[in-house]
Amino acid sequence: MSEPDPTSSCGDEVLAPVAGAPHPDTVAIRAGRADNDTALAPILWATSTFITPDVDQSRAMATGVGATRFYTRYGNPTVRGFEDAIAELEGAETARAFASGMGALSAVILGICSRGDHIVAQRQIYAGTQLLLQSVCPRFGIDVTFVDGTEPGAFAAAVRPGKTVLVVAETPANPRLDLVDLAELGALAGPITVVDSTFATPLVQRPLDHGVDLVVHSATKAIAGHNDATLGVVAGSEELISWLWSFAVLQGASASPFDAWNGLRGLRTLPVRLERQSSTAQRLAEFLEAHPAVREVRFPGLASHPQRELARRQMALPGGLLTIELAGGFDAGQRFVESTRVAQLASSLGGPETLVTHPASTTHVSLSPEELEASGITRGTVRISVGLEHVDDLVADLDGALAP
Ligand SMILES: *Cc1c(COP(=O)(O)O)cnc(C)c1O
Numbered sequence: 278m279s280e281p282d283p284t285s286s287c288g289d290e291v292l293a294p295v296a297g298a299p300h301p302d303t304v305a306i307r308a309g310r311a312d313n314d315t316a317l318a319p320i321l322w323a324t325s326t327f328i329t330p331d332v333d334q335s336r337a338m339a340t341g342v343g344a345t346r347f348y349t350r351y352g353n354p355t356v357r358g359f360e361d362a363i364a365e366l367e368g369a370e371t372a373r374a375f376a377s378g379m380g381a382l383s384a385v386i387l388g389i390c391s392r393g394d395h396i397v398a399q400r401q402i403y404a405g406t407q408l409l410l411q412s413v414c415p416r417f418g419i420d421v422t423f424v425d426g427t428e429p430g431a432f433a434a435a436v437r438p439g440k441t442v443l444v445v446a447e448t449p450a451n452p453r454l455d456l457v458d459l460a461e462l463g464a465l466a467g468p469i470t471v472v473d474s475t476f477a478t479p480l481v482q483r484p485l486d487h488g489v490d491l492v493v494h495s496a497t498k499a500i501a502g503h504n505d506a507t508l509g510v511v512a513g514s515e516e517l518i519s520w521l522w523s524f525a526v527l528q529g530a531s532a533s534p535f536d537a538w539n540g541l542r543g544l545r546t547l548p549v550r551l552e553r554q555s556s557t558a559q560r561l562a563e564f565l566e567a568h569p570a571v572r573e574v575r576f577p578g579l580a581s582h583p584q585r586e587l588a589r590r591q592m593a594l595p596g597g598l599l600t601i602e603l604a605g606g607f608d609a610g611q612r613f614v615e616s617t618r619v620a621q622l623a624s625s626l627g628g629p630e631t632l633v634t635h636p637a638s639t640t641h642v643s644l645s646p647e648e649l650e651a652s653g654i655t656r657g658t659v660r661i662s663v664g665l666e667h668v669d670d671l672v673a674d675l676d677g678a679l680a681p
Pocket residue numbers: 377378379380403405406447451473475476495496497498507508509
C-alpha cells in the first residue's frame with residue numbers, strides 16, 4: 278500500500294505522478310488502444326459474435342477467462358479497450374465493464390457473497406446500492422450491517438471475523454458528499470473491500486493505491502461524461518476480476534460495445550472536464566454558502582466541509598458535485614429545481630450539462646422518512662452536478678432561482 282502524496286491537496290494541484298510514469302492526463306489520452314490496428318480512434322466492434330477458426334480455439338475461448346473474440350457477452354475488443362484504459366488509470370491489474378454501474382455493483386455483491394455470508398456497508402450510499410443490499414441480499418440469505426462511513430473505525434468494528442466477506446463503501450458518497458478514509462478501509466484485514474468511486478473518477482483518487490481490493494464506477498456519469506452511455510466498470514486484481522468474470526458471463530449485464538466506445542471517447546477529456554467542473558463548483562459553493570436562502574453547502578473544496586483534511590489527503594480535486602440545504606425545506610427545494618433555467622432538473626451527474634436533483638422527491642423517493650434521515654437527507658436537500666457552462670451564467674441562474 279502506498280501513502281498518498283503529502284504535497285497533493287484538494288483543489289490546489291493535481292496528484293503528482295510516480296517518478297517516470299506519465300501523468301494521468303496523458304494516460305487518459307493514450308490508454309485502451311491495443312486493438313486499434315492503424316486506426317487512431319478506437320474501432321467500434323458492433324458484433325454479437327466472432328468467426329472462430331476451429332473447434333479447439335472455440336473451446337479454449339468458451340472455457341477460458343476474458344476472450345475478446347468469441348461472443349460479446351464474454352468479451353469484445355472495443356469493450357476490452359475501455360477495460361484496459363480504466364485498469365491503467367486505476368493502477369489495477371485488470372478491469373471488467375458492465376451494462377451499468379448497478380450491473381457492476383450487483384456482480385460484485387452477488388458474485389462474491391453466498392448464503393450465510395455477512396456484508397458491512399456504508400449507510401450513506403447510492404440509493405440503488407442501498408436497496409440491493411437491504412432488499413435483495415436478505416432474500417439470498419446474505420446479512421448486511423450498515424455503518425456510518427464517516428466515523429473512524431466504524432467498518433472495522435462491524436466486521437465479524439470469519440463471517441464478513443465484503444465491505445462496501447462509497448466516497449464521496451451520495452448525496453451529502455461524505456468521505457470515507459481510504460487508507461483506513463485499505464488496512465482492513467479479512468474481508469474483500471470495494472469502493473464506489475463514481476463521484477471521484479480515477480483522476481481524483483485511486484482507492485487501490487490505499488490497499489482497497491476493488492474499485493467500481495458508474496461510467497454512465499463523469500467517465501463517459503456526455504449523458505449518452507449507460508456503463509459500469511470494476512477494476513482490481515486478475516484473481517478477483519476472473520472470479521467476477523465467471524459470474525458476470527451468467528449475470529448477463531455485459532457492456533454494450535457502443536457504450537464502451539463512448540466511454541473511451543469520454544475518458545480522453547475527463548481530466549480537462551474535471552478541472553473545469555471543480556473550479557466552477559468551487560465558485561458556486563462559495564457563492565451559495567454566502568446566500569441567506571441556503572442553510573448549508575456541502576462541497577469537499579470548502580473550508581467548512583467537516584472532513585476537509587481528509588479531502589486534502591486523498592482527493593486531487595474537489596470534483597463537480599455539491600449539495601445544498603435550502604432554508605425553506607421541501608417547497609423551497611421543489612421551487613428551486615423547477616426555477617433554474619441553465620441548470621436542468623434531471624437525475625444524473627458528471628456530464629457537460631449542469632443538473633439539479635431534489636433527492637426527497639426523486640432519487641431517494643422510495644426511502645422511508647427514517648431511512649432518509651439516516652442518509653442525511655432532508656426535505657430541502659438539493660444536489661447540483663456542475664457542468665461546463667460559463668460560471669457567470671450559472672451564478673446568475675442559481676441566484677435567480679433562489680430569489681424569494
Ligand atoms: C449512478 C450511480 C450508480 C449506478 O450507476 P448506473 O450506471 O445508473 O447503474 C452507482 N453509484 C453511484 C455513486 C452513482 O452515482
